[in-house]
Amino acid sequence: MSNGVVLETKNLTMRFGGLTAVQKFSACVEEGHIVGLIGPNGAGKTTCFNMITGFYVPTEGQVLFQGADITGLPPHKVCARGIARTFQNIRLFKNETVLQNVMIAGHVRQTSPWWGKAMGLPSAIREEQNLREYSLSLLDAVGLSQLAMEQADSLPYGAQRRLEIARALATNPRFLLLDEPAAGMNPQESEALMAFIRNIRDRFSLTILLIEHDMKVVMGVCEHIWVLDYGVCIAEGEPTAIRSNPKVIEAYLGEEAPVHA
Amino acid sequence: MKRTTRNALCNLLLLAAGAALLLWVDRTFDRYVVQVLNLIAINTILALSLNLIYGFTGMFSLGHAGFMAVGAYVSSLLILPQAQKQTIYILKPLIWPLSVLQAPFFVAVLLGGLAAALFAILISVPVLRLGGDYLGIATLGFAEIIRVVANNIVPITNGALGLKGIPSYANLWWTYGWCALAVIFIARLVQSNTGNVLKAIRDDEVAAKAMGIDVFKYKVISFTVGGFFAGIGGALLASLLTTIDPKMFTFMLTFNVLMIVVAGGLGSITGSVLSGAVITVLLEWLRFVENPVTIGGFTIPGVPGMRMVVFSLALLCIILFRREGIMGMREWSWDMLFRGRTRGGEAR
Numbered sequence: 001m002s003n004g005v006v007l008e009t010k011n012l013t014m015r016f017g018g019l020t021a022v023q024k025f026s027a028c029v030e031e032g033h034i035v036g037l038i039g040p041n042g043a044g045k046t047t048c049f050n051m052i053t054g055f056y057v058p059t060e061g062q063v064l065f066q067g068a069d070i071t072g073l074p075p076h077k078v079c080a081r082g083i084a085r086t087f088q089n090i091r092l093f094k095n096e097t098v099l100q101n102v103m104i105a106g107h108v109r110q111t112s113p114w115w116g117k118a119m120g121l122p123s124a125i126r127e128e129q130n131l132r133e134y135s136l137s138l139l140d141a142v143g144l145s146q147l148a149m150e151q152a153d154s155l156p157y158g159a160q161r162r163l164e165i166a167r168a169l170a171t172n173p174r175f176l177l178l179d180e181p182a183a184g185m186n187p188q189e190s191e192a193l194m195a196f197i198r199n200i201r202d203r204f205s206l207t208i209l210l211i212e213h214d215m216k217v218v219m220g221v222c223e224h225i226w227v228l229d230y231g232v233c234i235a236e237g238e239p240t241a242i243r244s245n246p247k248v249i250e251a252y253l254g255e256e257a258p259v260h261a
Numbered sequence: 262m263k264r265t266t267r268n269a270l271c272n273l274l275l276l277a278a279g280a281a282l283l284l285w286v287d288r289t290f291d292r293y294v295v296q297v298l299n300l301i302a303i304n305t306i307l308a309l310s311l312n313l314i315y316g317f318t319g320m321f322s323l324g325h326a327g328f329m330a331v332g333a334y335v336s337s338l339l340i341l342p343q344a345q346k347q348t349i350y351i352l353k354p355l356i357w358p359l360s361v362l363q364a365p366f367f368v369a370v371l372l373g374g375l376a377a378a379l380f381a382i383l384i385s386v387p388v389l390r391l392g393g394d395y396l397g398i399a400t401l402g403f404a405e406i407i408r409v410v411a412n413n414i415v416p417i418t419n420g421a422l423g424l425k426g427i428p429s430y431a432n433l434w435w436t437y438g439w440c441a442l443a444v445i446f447i448a449r450l451v452q453s454n455t456g457n458v459l460k461a462i463r464d465d466e467v468a469a470k471a472m473g474i475d476v477f478k479y480k481v482i483s484f485t486v487g488g489f490f491a492g493i494g495g496a497l498l499a500s501l502l503t504t505i506d507p508k509m510f511t512f513m514l515t516f517n518v519l520m521i522v523v524a525g526g527l528g529s530i531t532g533s534v535l536s537g538a539v540i541t542v543l544l545e546w547l548r549f550v551e552n553p554v555t556i557g558g559f560t561i562p563g564v565p566g567m568r569m570v571v572f573s574l575a576l577l578c579i580i581l582f583r584r585e586g587i588m589g590m591r592e593w594s595w596d597m598l599f600r601g602r603t604r605g606g607e608a609r
Contacts, residue, residue, distance in 0.1 A: 053471060079473030091468035093461045095528075095590055103454055104461045108473030110454065114482055117453030118446055128454055171473050 005067075006031045006175055006207045007052070007083075012061035014047050014231075021047040022231045024061070029175075029224075034201055034208045036222035038215075038242075040251060043228040045211045046088060049177050053085050054078040065175070080108055084173035086164045088180045088211075094153040098144055098163055101152050102135040105170035135170060141203065142166040142196075158189055162196070169204060176200075178210040182217045190214055194221045219243065227251065268595045276441065283433045295433060296501070297545050302436035303497050305537035306443045308521040309530065310490035315519075316527035317451055318483040319463030320389070321397040325491050325518050327404030328377040330411055330510040332492025333499035334418055336373030337427045339364040340500065345426045353416045366430040370439070370496040377492020380407075381485045389480045392466075404515065411507040423506025424499075431500035439497060443490050448530045450486070459483050460528070517544075520576055525586050532588030539587075547571055 005028050012025040022044040029035055037045050050056040052063055054075040063071045070078055084105075093101050110131065116124025139145045142162045147155060155163060161181060168176060181197070182190040194217055201208055212218045218225065219239045227235040227242060229251040235242060242248055286298060307325065314322045338359050346355050354360065364372065388399045411418045418424075450456055461469045462476055469476055499505045517540075525536030547568035554561045579586065 055467075055470075075470040076473045076475045079471060085471055087468065087471070091465050091471075093464040093468065095464055096457065096460055100457050100460075104457045104469070104474070105472040107454055107458050114455045114479075115450070117455065118449040120449075124453075131454065167472065 004031050005029065006065070007209070008064040009048075009052070010062040010064070012048065012051055012063065013059050014044070014051055014056055015059045020231050022051070022228070025226075025228070025231075025233055026061075027226055027233075027236070029207055029209060031207050032201070032205065033223045034197065034210070034221055035224045035226070036218045037209060037211050037226050037228065038213070038218055039228035042230075044231040045228055046179060047231075048228070049085060049179055049211065052078075053083060053177065076108070079171055079173075082172070082174040083177065084168035084171045084175070085177040086161075086168055086179055086181065088183065090160050090164055092152040092160060092164060092167070094151070096152055097149050098139065098152055098155065099132070099135055099148040101163060101167050102138055102170045103131055105167045106131045106135055106172075108171050138166050138170055141169075141200075157184060161185075161193075165196075165200070169200065174205075174207065176206050176208045178208060178212075180211055180213060182212055182214040185214075187216075190217050193217065197221055264596070267599070271595045279437070279441075283437055287433050297541065298433060299431060299436045299497075299501050300545075301538050301541045302433075302440040303494050303501065304518070304521055304541045305440050305534055306490055306497070307494040307518045308525065308533040308537045309443050309447050310487040310494065311518050312522045312525070312527065312530070312533045313447055313451070313459075313490075314483055314487035316522060316529070316533075317456065317463060318459045318480060320480060320484065321393060322400045322484070322487070323397045323512070323515050323519070324384070324400030324404045326510040326512065326514040327400075327407035328381060328488045328491035329495030329498065329514065330404075330407050330507070331377040331380050332370075332373035332495035333505050333510075334373075334411065334424070335376040335492075336369040336496035337424050337499045337505060338362070338417075339369035339372060340366055340428050340430065341424065341426070342428070349422070349425050350416075350419055351422065352420060355419075356416045359417065366428075366435065366500070370435075370493055370500075373496030374489045374492040377495070378485050378489035381488025382481065385481045385484045389477065389484065401512065401515075404510070404512070408507050408510050411510070418507070421507060423504060423509075425504045427499055427503045427505070429500055429503045431497050436497055436501070439493055443493070444530065444534060447486070447490070451530065455479075455482075463528075520572065523576070523586055524579055526588035526590065527586065528590040529586070529588035529592055531593040532586055532591075535593075536587055544568065544572070 007029040009025055009027050012022060013020065014022045025048060037048060039045055047056065051058045054070070054073050054077065057072045061071070062069055065081055065083060070081060093104060096104070110127060112121060112124035112127050117128055136145060136148060139148050142165060144159060144163055144166060147159065152160070152163060165178070165181070178197070182193050185193060197208060197210070198221065200206060210222070222239055225236065225239055225242045226233055227248050234247045234251060235245045237245070287295065307329070311322070311325055314320050339362060343361065343363070346360055384403050388396065388403065391399055412421055451459065458469070458474055458479055461472070461474060462479055466476055521536050521540045522533060524540060526532030550567045550571060551563050551565055553563045
């Protein structure tokens, strides 16, 4: 595992009118690591995700991916470069089957023209057959191959989460952003999720950045953590250091009341 | 036998049976029945093209009459005989290149479709930035603009007088030939991964963007293919009716197509084909409510336009009680027919 920098943000700032959602957020993510972004509600974590993936154009600052400036690129181009994401509130293509959901994401790697399959172009038919098989193997990897022909929104909650990750993997990313993957999961499920995240990191040689509120998951799986509060990065470091950082405790639990004798 | 081979064989058999049926119908029935059958084919083409735009890609477009007008005028001008052109352009003569241009029927219809597709591309660039109801209003405006322009550029469209004596080349073979082409192309398109992408845009545009889909590009593609087939439908309709004028291409025309699509099921090819036939037949059959009716000595005078009242009520009932239409988003397939025997057999 080489330790080059995959993603770098430089002084990333996002203002909505008078509100500064994120202020001068600078971070370096090394290849092959699983890193976390935490903070109280409304701290600007998802805004950071949206700036990295092209949904927001940052007011100031830069996003560098594998050394290239991707600031301001539209989301589909960012995805084509190799960054995939999931959403905080699951966003599957509800009316489609599980397999279709994954194939849709694989479309970004398809090279044949849009009319290829409809007009019976042999190369397009072959490409789509390959994509179909690859998508099925992805579903196998996340343990959903039994449900491939089910409609996506008929799946149980945990399976929908895994499908969303499988869908993101189908875009063949180098860098994966997970927005609260453990939300709504019970302790056993989040335990399994941690193993799952490490597993896909190794299997698809990914770098993963995740937002999470479940501290057990964050501390258990992340190798480096950034803490945001009111849009400002108040701490960064290893999980053990973050856990005992007084600023972080203050942000989460509030300031300790001064004790007067 | 493999499932795919079996289905291909069934499709071929269906096409052959359809052709045999057309041959028989063409020889036995009178002109009225043949006319209704032609209308079924044309309405099916139109419904499919709107279903691609609205049902599969989720763009609420009310501009179909506009595309049809473009297709109808372009192809009519290409098949009108030169002598006929000189007779009908009374107010102002037809401008030069158009007055001598002639094309075979197939080419004329194709060019009508392509012209409509070109219009679709042109308006899609500004209009497809809108979403939902706003898109509906903007496309409705586009259709009205086309109609008003057709009414006013007399040297090209002959204004309100319209075009008369268009050669009636459109017979069952042409209309059903184009209809088969539209069904096959659109069905294959929506079954391919491109179709999956269109459905993804319909279901969740934000997620589609995040998954690397150039949403705008695919919206333009869907809109253009839809516009193309709407133009084809308009061209065939012009040759079938042998006369067109701007008054024909009002919102009512779009409404009829929309009704077929909604009744058949948004996002279902087979639904559109089915309801294209059912609604066209009903529209004709319901003419009896406009005639005077005598029930047990009482005579109810006929009211013109009554069938549209009945139809609007029917549409209301569909929306209230069966919003997904006949088929919903499902498709009828050969697999459904054969499933009884192969239950629990091969996985799809």
